[in-house]
Amino acid sequence: MESKKQSDITISEILRFMAPGTPLRAGIDNVLRANTGGLIVLCSKEQIASIVDGGFQINCPFSPSYLYELAKMDGAIILNQEGNKILIANGQLAPDSGIPSSETGMRHRTAERVAKQTGALVIAVSQRRNVITLYKGSSRYALKDIGVILTKANVAVQTLEKYKVVLEQGISNLGILEFEEQVTYNDVLNVMHNIEMVLKIKNELLTYLSELGTEGRLIRLQMNELLVEMEREAELIIMDYSHSKELSSKAALVRLEELSKGEMLEDSFIMKLLGYHGYIHTEEFIFPRGYRVLHKVPRLPPIIIENLVERFQELRYIAVASIEELDEVEGIGEVRARKINEGLRLIQEQFFADRHL
Numbered sequence: 001m002e003s004k005k006q007s008d009i010t011i012s013e014i015l016r017f018m019a020p021g022t023p024l025r026a027g028i029d030n031v032l033r034a035n036t037g038g039l040i041v042l043c044s045k046e047q048i049a050s051i052v053d054g055g056f057q058i059n060c061p062f063s064p065s066y067l068y069e070l071a072k073m074d075g076a077i078i079l080n081q082e083g084n085k086i087l088i089a090n091g092q093l094a095p096d097s098g099i100p101s102s103e104t105g106m107r108h109r110t111a112e113r114v115a116k117q118t119g120a121l122v123i124a125v126s127q128r129r130n131v132i133t134l135y136k137g138s139s140r141y142a143l144k145d146i147g148v149i150l151t152k153a154n155v156a157v158q159t160l161e162k163y164k165v166v167l168e169q170g171i172s173n174l175g176i177l178e179f180e181e182q183v184t185y186n187d188v189l190n191v192m193h194n195i196e197m198v199l200k201i202k203n204e205l206l207t208y209l210s211e212l213g214t215e216g217r218l219i220r221l222q223m224n225e226l227l228v229e230m231e232r233e234a235e236l237i238i239m240d241y242s243h244s245k246e247l248s249s250k251a252a253l254v255r256l257e258e259l260s261k262g263e264m265l266e267d268s269f270i271m272k273l274l275g276y277h278g279y280i281h282t283e284e285f286i287f288p289r290g291y292r293v294l295h296k297v298p299r300l301p302p303i304i305i306e307n308l309v310e311r312f313q314e315l316r317y318i319a320v321a322s323i324e325e326l327d328e329v330e331g332i333g334e335v336r337a338r339k340i341n342e343g344l345r346l347i348q349e350q351f352f353a354d355r356h357l
């Protein structure tokens with residue numbers, strides 16, 4: 001939070017900033033449990049000077065128990081932007097009453113108006129309804145009960161597991177088609193859509209995790225374990241099928257992840273992401289460079305894979321290359337050439353053994 005201007009901070013960053021496990025959240029949870037209600041503003045003294053009236057100048061480091069004690073008084077508590085100092089307690093806030101507010105109670109109306117007027121983060125803890133509402137500029141977010149989020153996050157992990165299985169089947173079928181030289185643009189698009197689905201669920205999970213803080217540690221571990229290999233495979237698929245070899249697969253994956261936050265993507269979008277512009281007949285064949293398959297060959301360094309792709313351009317030519325032809329590639333001697341040859345044969349057999357009909 002410190003390094004950024006207050007106005008640049010998004011709700012998800014705020015959620016992380018005050019997730020369970022942070023001192024600020026511990027203080028707010030105390031206020032919630034004590035049933036006193038609270039109105040907390042995070043901003044500089046200058047930012048709030050024209051709005052706050054009266055109150056006590058506290059100027060002490062933040063601690064969850066101080067917040068709880070001070071919330072017993074009426075009025076607002078002002079913290080510094082980083083939330084690690086208590087500046088004022090028992091302040092009366094008088095934001096511009098002309099600023100529209102959709103809230104009914106005075107505490108919440110004030111919170112919304114102060115946030116809109118100053119751009120500061122304002123936290124309203126309701127005394128009667130047992131909810132915490134965050135206001136930042138014109139954004140509003142009601143914090144959900146941790147139990148509810150945990151349940152949602154667990155459901156999302158299960159969904160992620162299911163989609164991962166579908167994706168793995170899709171990828172292994174793609175492998176068979178690659179060796180049969182039968183891959184069409186449609187096959188690649190199907191796999192890319194499956195990757196998109198997995199990334200969509202990952203995004204949903206990340207939102208829950210930022211709100212869960214330390215409570216989400218186990219779920220984060222599960223998510224990372226499920227995704228680690230998949231993201232690498234996805235990158236290799238992009239390297240295999242992107243139109244330009246220069247296209248950074250990592251950047252393309254990040255972009256896909258970004259785009260997957262919205263509606264399901266159209267085929268044309270994905271084609272553009274892979275660097276194809278203009279009309280493409282999606283029933284036509286397309287041939288992979290071979291990065292993904294070659295990465296499965298044991299003990300084959302990335303530089304050798306690069307040299308192989310550079311020399312043969314596509315997997316179909318590498319797969320039928322003779323030992324002598326492989327031997328000519330920089331970094332490959334006869335022993336390694338035999339290993340590549342044998343490795344590719346075994347990988348092909350494995351793909352066929354795992355075939356999903």
Ligand SMILES: Nc1ncnc2c1ncn2[C@@H]1O[C@H](COP(=O)(O)OP(=O)(O)OP(=O)(O)O)[C@@H](O)[C@H]1O
Pocket residue numbers: 037038039073074075076091092093094104105106107108109110125126127128129
């Ligand atoms: N302008 C203000 N400045 C500081 N504190 C305020 C202001 N308006 C309201 N409050 C605080 O909010 C308390 C509750 O007000 P009110 O019941 O109208 O709010 P509310 O939005 O309905 O909140 P709750 O859900 O907690 O009842 C007041 O007793 C006061 O401590």
